[in-house]
Amino acid sequence: MDMKIELLAVPVSDIDRAKDFYTRIGFSADHDHRVDENIRFVQLTPPGSACSIVLDYNFTEMKPGSLQGIQCVVADADAALADLRAKGVQASDVDEQQWGRFVYFSDPDGNGWALQQLPAYS
Known part of the structure; x- marks a missing residue:
């Protein structure tokens, strides 16, 4: 049975600020839907990724900034850094x-990301 990670919750303190940050670095804003006055669902996807993030404002017990070690693979670490x-x-x-x-x-909020350029194996 396949199991695919489709969505990760990223705990934030300010949805608008977080959405601005992630779209500025190239994430696609897939959904921004206000369910009611207390719930807003904002889903974003990194370029080329099959997995998205949801900006977590009181969806989970995680505190803003507590998520560490989110990793994406990039073709060129130097280009990613410059960007x-x-x-x-x-x-x-x-x-x-x-x-x-x-x-x-x-x-x-301090949620930590890593961009990895995979090593060239021969």
Whole structure:
């Protein structure tokens, strides 16, 4: 039986600020639906990803900024870093590891992301 991760909740304190941040770095705004005065469903998808995120404002017990280690794979870590910095995002220098090249950054609430360029295996 296949099991595919389709949606990850990212806990935020301000949906509008988070939506602005994620769309600024290239995420697609797929849905923005207000269910009622207390619930707003905002789903965004990273470019090329089959998995989306939902901005979690009181959907789960997670505190804003508590999600760490979300990882996306990119073709070129240097280009990803340059793109993030051009968009005003504070990101780490490229971290060279045997298992890939990584760029780390956080959203405005402190949720931590890693972009990994996979190593070239021969």
